[in-house]
Amino acid sequence: MAREELLNMSTQPRVIHSQEQNQDIAHKILLAIKDLRFGSVEVVIHDSKVVQIERKEKIRIDSTSSQSTK
Secondary structure (H helix, E strand, O other): OOHHHHHHHHHOOOOOOOHHHHHHHHHHHHHHHOOOOOEEEEEEEEOOEEEEEEEEEOOOOOHHHHOOOO
């Protein structure tokens, strides 16, 4: 196989999920992002399929409000 053919194959998107599945996945990703102030959302993909969505949220403590006044 020519190098150009291999490059074209790797850049062409492979449609694995149905349109309905894609919408459901997009909705779940948006839900994971919603109201997230500090943190990250990771989408895990195996064989061109989304298999996992991870949400990591950080809780920031304001150091000025947690100190006691003397």
